Amino acid sequence: MEEILIEQLDPNFKFQVAGKLGGESIKACFACGTCTAACPVKGVNEAFDPRKIIHMVLLGMKKQVLSSDIIWHCIQCKSCSFVCPQDVKFSEIMAVLRNMAIEDNYAHPSFKETVEKIDKFSLEIREKMLLNILNKKAETLEVNLKELAKSSI
Ligand code: SF4
Ligand code: SF4
Structure with a gap:
């Protein structure tokens, strides 16, 4: 999931996510990592990292994000949203990503x-x-x- 392939980047991805109900707040993220520190799933699955997932969306890594199993690990507890200093609603963004993954036939x-x-x-x-x-x-x-x-x- 880490490899960045420039030719596969989709600069519109973040706008597509932000344009969906629940995805609006994604562009406010300044990558502080507070959400990751608060996430209970991160405590049992080292590979799960909300800050990193947001960063990948902002970079335009659409295929890598939507095709990744990692988006299904969130338990929608909203702890990340409560602690975010930028009021990013990551649990809602995660729901948007899951819907997009289904729409694009990745799931x-x-x-x-x-x-x-x-x-x-x-x-x-x-x-x-x-x-x-x-x-x-x-x-x-x-x-x-x-x-x-x-x-x-
Ligand atoms: S806590 Fe908010 S601003 Fe910080 S990385 Fe997470 S989503 Fe971005
Ligand atoms: S809503 Fe998902 S990403 Fe956010 S803290 Fe809970 S499990 Fe982690």
Whole structure:
């Protein structure tokens, strides 16, 4: 995803993103990286970097961004938007990029719904695991998360 091929750059990409509902704020980014520091996905997936994705959009790396798996890793928590000093709404920009990826046939239309189901399922598992722990407070110090996940599904 890092390689920049000048002949593949699309200078209109940032305008296309900014022209979509939710994408308007992208041009205000000044690459401070606060969003990346706040992102919980970055904590478990080193390759996921909101600042870098925005930078790639601004550079015009349309094909590399829209064809990349990385745009599907965001969990839409909005932490990046809350901390951004430039009021960039990255979670909304991410939704725009996903829609564009589907429109340009980089992803099947059903994929977005599948990812949303995974996000919902993850939250349901978290709730069940949490309730499981809260109901057995005395045992929480030795909780085996994998076993707990299995018993909660
Ligand atoms: S926090 Fe805002 S300004 Fe800073 S890199 Fe992220 S989107 Fe850009
Ligand atoms: S909305 Fe997405 S990019 Fe922003 S902090 Fe949450 S997971 Fe990271």
